[in-house]
Amino acid sequence: MTHPLDHLSRAGDDTRDSASLEANFSDLHPPLTQRQAFIESQRCLYCYDAPCVEACPSDIDIPRFIREIAEDNINGAAQTILEENILGGSCARVCPTEILCEQSCVRNHDAECQPVLIGLLQRHAVDHMHFDGHPFMRAADTGKHIAIVGAGPAGLSCAHRLATYGHRVTIFEAEAKTGGLNEYGIARYKLVDDYAQKEIDFLLEIGGIEIRHGQRLGDNLDLETLQHGYDSVFLGLGLGTSRQLGLSGEHAVGLMPATDYIKELRQTDDLSELPLAKRCVVIGAGNTAIDMAVQMARLGADAVTLVYRRGVESMAATGHEQEIAKANGVRIVTWAQPERILLDDAGRVAGMRFARTESRGGALVTTGETLDIPTDAVFTAIGQAFEAASLSDARASQLGHEAGKIEVDGNFRTSLAGVFAGGDCIAAGQDLTVQAVQHGKLAAQAIHNEIMAQQEVA
Amino acid sequence: MKAFAKKPDVDLSIEFAGIRSPNPFWLASAPPTDKAYNVERAYEAGWGGVVWKTLGEDPAAVNVSSRYSAHFGKNREVLGFNNIELITDRSLEINLREITEVKKRWPDRALIVSLMVPCVEESWKAILPLVEATGADGIELNLGCPHGMPERGMGAAVGQNPDLIEQVTRWCKQYYSKPVIVKLTPNITDIRVPARAAMRGGADAVSLINTINSITSIDLDNMVAKPTVGSQSTHGGYCGAAVKPIAMNMVAEIARDPETQGLPICGIGGISNWRDAAEFAALGAGAMQVCTAAMLHGFRIVEEMQDGLARWMAEKGYRSLAEFSGKAVANTTDWKYLDMNFQTIAHIDQDTCIQCGRCYIACEDTSHQSIAKLIDASGARRYEVIEEECVGCNLCQITCPVEDCISMVPQPSDKPYMSWNEDPRNPFRESA
Ligand SMILES: Cc1cc2nc3c(=O)[nH]c(=O)nc-3n(C[C@H](O)[C@H](O)[C@H](O)COP(=O)(O)OP(=O)(O)OC[C@H]3O[C@@H](n4cnc5c(N)ncnc54)[C@H](O)[C@@H]3O)c2cc1C
Ligand SMILES: Cc1cc2nc3c(=O)[nH]c(=O)nc-3n(C[C@H](O)[C@H](O)[C@H](O)COP(=O)(O)O)c2cc1C
Ligand code: SF4
Numbered sequence: 083m084t085h086p087l088d089h090l091s092r093a094g095d096d097t098r099d100s101a102s103l104e105a106n107f108s109d110l111h112p113p114l115t116q117r118q119a120f121i122e123s124q125r126c127l128y129c130y131d132a133p134c135v136e137a138c139p140s141d142i143d144i145p146r147f148i149r150e151i152a153e154d155n156i157n158g159a160a161q162t163i164l165e166e167n168i169l170g171g172s173c174a175r176v177c178p179t180e181i182l183c184e185q186s187c188v189r190n191h192d193a194e195c196q197p198v199l200i201g202l203l204q205r206h207a208v209d210h211m212h213f214d215g216h217p218f219m220r221a222a223d224t225g226k227h228i229a230i231v232g233a234g235p236a237g238l239s240c241a242h243r244l245a246t247y248g249h250r251v252t253i254f255e256a257e258a259k260t261g262g263l264n265e266y267g268i269a270r271y272k273l274v275d276d277y278a279q280k281e282i283d284f285l286l287e288i289g290g291i292e293i294r295h296g297q298r299l300g301d302n303l304d305l306e307t308l309q310h311g312y313d314s315v316f317l318g319l320g321l322g323t324s325r326q327l328g329l330s331g332e333h334a335v336g337l338m339p340a341t342d343y344i345k346e347l348r349q350t351d352d353l354s355e356l357p358l359a360k361r362c363v364v365i366g367a368g369n370t371a372i373d374m375a376v377q378m379a380r381l382g383a384d385a386v387t388l389v390y391r392r393g394v395e396s397m398a399a400t401g402h403e404q405e406i407a408k409a410n411g412v413r414i415v416t417w418a419q420p421e422r423i424l425l426d427d428a429g430r431v432a433g434m435r436f437a438r439t440e441s442r443g444g445a446l447v448t449t450g451e452t453l454d455i456p457t458d459a460v461f462t463a464i465g466q467a468f469e470a471a472s473l474s475d476a477r478a479s480q481l482g483h484e485a486g487k488i489e490v491d492g493n494f495r496t497s498l499a500g501v502f503a504g505g506d507c508i509a510a511g512q513d514l515t516v517q518a519v520q521h522g523k524l525a526a527q528a529i530h531n532e533i534m535a536q537q538e539v540a
Numbered sequence: 541m542k543a544f545a546k547k548p549d550v551d552l553s554i555e556f557a558g559i560r561s562p563n564p565f566w567l568a569s570a571p572p573t574d575k576a577y578n579v580e581r582a583y584e585a586g587w588g589g590v591v592w593k594t595l596g597e598d599p600a601a602v603n604v605s606s607r608y609s610a611h612f613g614k615n616r617e618v619l620g621f622n623n624i625e626l627i628t629d630r631s632l633e634i635n636l637r638e639i640t641e642v643k644k645r646w647p648d649r650a651l652i653v654s655l656m657v658p659c660v661e662e663s664w665k666a667i668l669p670l671v672e673a674t675g676a677d678g679i680e681l682n683l684g685c686p687h688g689m690p691e692r693g694m695g696a697a698v699g700q701n702p703d704l705i706e707q708v709t710r711w712c713k714q715y716y717s718k719p720v721i722v723k724l725t726p727n728i729t730d731i732r733v734p735a736r737a738a739m740r741g742g743a744d745a746v747s748l749i750n751t752i753n754s755i756t757s758i759d760l761d762n763m764v765a766k767p768t769v770g771s772q773s774t775h776g777g778y779c780g781a782a783v784k785p786i787a788m789n790m791v792a793e794i795a796r797d798p799e800t801q802g803l804p805i806c807g808i809g810g811i812s813n814w815r816d817a818a819e820f821a822a823l824g825a826g827a828m829q830v831c832t833a834a835m836l837h838g839f840r841i842v843e844e845m846q847d848g849l850a851r852w853m854a855e856k857g858y859r860s861l862a863e864f865s866g867k868a869v870a871n872t873t874d875w876k877y878l879d880m881n882f883q884t885i886a887h888i889d890q891d892t893c894i895q896c897g898r899c900y901i902a903c904e905d906t907s908h909q910s911i912a913k914l915i916d917a918s919g920a921r922r923y924e925v926i927e928e929e930c931v932g933c934n935l936c937q938i939t940c941p942v943e944d945c946i947s948m949v950p951q952p953s954d955k956p957y958m959s960w961n962e963d964p965r966n967p968f969r970e971s972a
Contacts, residue, residue, distance in 0.1 A: 153844060
């Protein structure tokens, strides 16, 4: 298949060289200096039963790690973070803290009207830790072996926790690289300097974890084999496909899912080689849409328009993300829904026709007006969906589903005995790295408890 | 710390004056150790030991309402803490029963009973067997409570009188078989005198400091100090971070006094984190007590204290507290033994300087006019040390808001060590 944007010019075609493009993708939120971290750490009130801890999906003891920073115990701070969230370094960079920990910081009240910068402090601790060897221990080998499908945040977190219990883990990963969306999806300026891989190297230091790439469940791998060969199975498949607009021309040259483009953008060594849509339209209202729009703007696009069928207040992207988009010159058009993909004579995308919408008694209706936006490319970011092919083998197709994803109980158990699942691929998944990490961790605990209980019975 | 987190390979346990404790962090005799409920919560949180809130003879003391006040920093952080409470306000019998039960339930933790009874032999003779029967690990004599109790002929009254200290300690050693720690009041002139008295009386250890007489602030509208009881106030006892320097000096004075060589010292006063604890240990403390920091943040701080201390020790290669306890004592000496030939000079790192001018005005107005205020070719402000003038007082470095911007640089010298005693400039020099 030819690339849907191959006809476009390259990001480097104008005067812009690779280095200046790369500079546009440097750290979105630069790290704190030692001094800044010290001052910021003193703003923490060391609340008891702290609201920030309640808001953190991965249960990090935030006041404790901040106090440890203030007391010049950086390794202590890092360990406090990592013992709850082994991907605490990437979460510090990618978490929408403005709707998580920092939103609930008591300093938001009249006391200071501004939260403690928890995310940046977390990054500071993890960036500056200096352990001799890995800071966690592996318990004695239990002789148990667990299969994990998917090496994204959920699978990796599950693997690390299982390893600490002394179990052996084999991760089956479809892609050539480890990390899931940390490697292929998160905006380039959120995880710079190959951080995802560095963090994975650190995580794997625990030992006892093997990763096999190019192994795709539903393709060259089936669930029954895994169930037979291993003591337990964890599915951390994420959401593999992008939702479609459902319009004709969806496969035209010039239209592509935002996540596919972002994947290329994350993987390239030379940004100047990327196809650049000087005028582009991004359809969607979540963080993926914002990431796509902002990254295109930073690559050099002149006119980036983000179109959403409802008002800004309904956008899934946080206020902070919307601000980033505006700061990068992204135009946000609301109350317009895709109606037709406009093609040129060669059958390539030339524009997009939107139907104007409004809310009538809560229901979204079209007003009859339309809006045409000429564009070189259209990127769809209207949500990710579960990839059915992953669960197409005889055994996997027996898995119960809920809301189009894998159904699990409170202990991350699927409807099949010995098969667990977590992260974006289960109904409770919220499209947050930190939540995937938490699912993986809790599922590991559940798997461990179940295996140990079976051993006692046996 | 979770089970799978690697712990620093050090042993925090101590044996202090014959009392074993899984770590050197004890709660000082005060409200945090007032009753079984608090003490058990403290043990659960990880405290190695507690000194039970001071017991006295019945009837129990009665406290006023409005009891504490504080000396605040500009951002409302508590620098110092002041209280006008008395010793326990619960009956002796209840306290003794709870102490017995708690010790039984927590055999591995240190439990020390603080005592204050009238300065007559019968009183001590009567109470000590009751305390012995509880199974507690030792006693601490509260001879320092600086308020309320002195008026009844106890507390500071005893602690300020070396003969009485010696006498009371002797009675305790006579009527009680386990370790006796004498807690010293800082409200005296020379801390070595009461420490020597305690040693003569047979004390197994001293602990210090108790609180310092204080008035933290005045309500200027009503012309009354805080804490205000109705329309009046009284002086209280000062503690918390602000008293740490005073306490450390007193600990050092005792540690380097030849007359009290080898007397175990329990450090108290402003200890709020692992570093404070390490500093007290460096000056010779073999255990630490904490009151204010726990009162401000709860018992959980002990986790960070243990973790921080253990990590620092591991980094330095110390496997136990004993390996570094007292290591700074030999370097603490009398002024007259300091090297008159040592010279240090301030250096301003121009790359990190923010040109605030604080160092300049401090030196210009109040020190030795050793910082030059320059304007460079581009019109930018620049501050430079005039090295010939600098006496190495550290003032500029202290007032500088940027960490590590001003450093004090020891100057190379080929002159040998020379104390003031040997200095020709000293008119009272002891001629060789
Ligand atoms: C563009 C984009 C930007 C995002 N930005 C943020 C952000 O800034 N902050 C934030 O918190 N969250 C963000 N998210 C969400 C976050 O990335 C996910 O919630 C998180 O990665 C979910 O982790 P996971 O392990 O469940 O799934 P994934 O990260 O998707 O990992 C799943 C893994 O399983 C593998 N796999 C899938 N199917 C199979 C199969 N059949 N066989 C074998 N292996 C398989 C995949 O290759 C992948 O490695 C973003 C998501 C997207 C799409
Ligand atoms: C409210 C309060 C009550 C105290 N009561 C006693 C007491 O009953 N007996 C005693 O020996 N010391 C008492 N102290 C003194 C403490 O034990 C301790 O010596 C002092 O507070 C210094 O330590 P810190 O700076 O950690 O608070 C009390 C202190 C406070 C703040
Ligand atoms: S802390 Fe507050 S609520 Fe508790 S006794 Fe004191 S004044 Fe009352």
